Amino acid sequence: MRASPLVVVAALASSSAAEPGLDLPEPSAPAPRVIVEDSPGPVYYRLPRDTRALSRSGLGVELRSSRAGFALDLLGGASIQLARGGRSALWIEGGYAYAGFGDHLLALGAGPAIELGPAILDEAHAVRLALVPHALIGRCDGELGYGLRTSAIASFLWYGIEVAHQYLVVGERTRHEVHVMITFPMTIGGGS
């Protein structure tokens, strides 16, 4: 005997409905209280936090007179917002800078930074511009050198571009150099 599809469906439904459950005594609980804010909630701590760690690893070139040399930077630091949720920040970073002319320098810098839209990106990946003067000290061509690197930095997502003027004093000589770097990855900590 063949059962019609409707009978099969009805039989399945009734077997499912007949499946026994556990008939346990329900716990008694007081009606839940509704806690409401005493006034419209302030917004301060919920704004993105004001300090974010950053790291920049860059490869590029250093231009000295008519010569060009390979350059490598390994830098880390922090971006400190001037106010929670604000777009202006203090950019602090330090680390190691190498140039193919035989320069091994310690760099330490701080400067203003500003974050630009668009709102579709979170704070960690927004367009960010910074102007960061760095103090430099280390060995240049086997001699002690020191100086100043003034960097204009633009970052977006995980990429950054840095164009800098570098003034170095090595022994009794002075040098003016141009430092151009592509930074990847560029990481800036999120808001949590």
Place this chain on the structure above:
Amino acid sequence: MNARALVLVAAATTGCGPSLRGLVADHHDREAICGAHDGSSGDRAEVGRALDGHAGLALEVYSVRPGELEPLLGDAAASFAGRARLVRVSAQTNIVPVDGLAVDVAIVGATPVRWDALAAVTGERLPARRWGTTYATPGNVLKGLGVLFSFGTVLLPSLVDRPIIQFRPGAIEVDAPDHEYRRIAPRAHALYHATVDASGCSALGSGGSTGVRCRWFFVVSPAASTARLDVAVTYSAQRVTGRYTPAEPCMVARRTSVELGPIDQLDRVFPANRMRPLAELVGRVGAAR
């Protein structure tokens, strides 16, 4: 400009935020959660205690009697009782001004109801898992990225039967269908659906405030004489970023352990199946933090 606005402007310009104690006193729980999240462990403990007070988590733990299992297991209910106890934990919170409230409990030494735990107790064999196919494989994900980055051009050779990229299914191990469990392990199947289907949390409240009502079932060994309940509560609040991409929420997590005493005397701790506030259980029954 009113006093509150002045306080906030001052806080924003000086870098010092509002007092966390004041925030929780005024029930500004979201703001306090983010303040504690960004603050010290002491801040999290202080705010967490206040949030616990607002949430007023109440619990009931009930040991299912063998007679109550008879409709499910028939004559096997008595032998089940000799091998394990089934324990139900119920919880309820107040409705509090937070964006997320999650409660989880565990009974130390007990197993949450799962197929393997139930089958071990009923002494039944479970149907073997079987192999199925899926297109959600790492290789297909990589191929999908290739299509995306090539703007679909790598698919063009497929039009002339010379495909560069072909999506192929991979093998995946899946559970046997439910009717197989019912046929091979009928008692575990009945217990599973009577307990797992009744487990979980439902949200209470609406319009910016939330609470939860939850239920869990555990299989407890008859050798376990006492029950210790571990309770985890997580409060969360969304950041206000003015951006489309959601930021990681702020969270304050709380953990409390409560000694409930002998399992066969839970009726004394929860007379008449009455839920009791966690704070009361910690104070009167015993706590191990």
